[in-house]
Amino acid sequence: ETVELHLRTALDPRHAEQQLRGTVVLPHGLGKDVQVLVFVEGEGAKLAEEAGADYVGSDDLVKKIEGGWTDFDVALATKEAMGKVTRLGRILGPRGLMPSPRAGTVVEPEHLPKAVRDAKAGRVEFRLDRTALVHVPLGKVSLNEEELLENMATLVEAIVKSRP
Structure with a gap:
């Protein structure tokens, strides 16, 4: 089973200048063989x-x-x-x-x-969907809580950096 992060943003995906997209390598990967x-x-x-x-x-x-x-x-x-x-x-x-x-x-x-x-190593892609949400996998439930939190912190940091 996969732990996912779903973020609601204040962006409007209908406007090209408000698109959010990027990739990030998670420090602990996704916990599966890719x-x-x-x-x-x-x-x-x-x-x-x-x-x-x-x-x-x-x-x-x-x-x-x-x-x-x-x-x-x-x-x-x-x-x-x-x-x-x-x-x-x-x-x-x-x-x-x-x-x-x-x-x-x-x-x-x-x-x-x-x-x-x-x-x-667990590079994940994130992008804004048409309802202004971002859906991203954080890792498998087999990862411990600390590893999942580090993955989440890295992911949120990357999303904030790529915000328009």
Whole structure:
């Protein structure tokens, strides 16, 4: 079971200048093993594998996902691979798995190791929904109270910093 934080804000999500969005790496992670998939070709594939990515590939992964497979928690991609990944939008988008530059999940090949490590360490994305709420996981109930509180403090600090 997951402990989540739901914050009500005074922002109006209908106004572009009042959008709230960002990512933060939680100090104690989410308390679960995160499955990371990386869309990459060439040299970057080796870097992603060495950094601990669970699934690395390009065309092969695109075909697998088109077949209905989505057994992963985070999808990363290089800019070069995004051309192939965009056609997965209708599958990955509704599940919140579509790589996007805004979310920090589309990266340069040389930044893949850090992106994979961050994803594995428990990087979470937060954004304002259409009712001006922010919904974010803090961790599993298996984490102790102190760890959950530290995760919450880090998260609230990141949200305050990214407020418009």
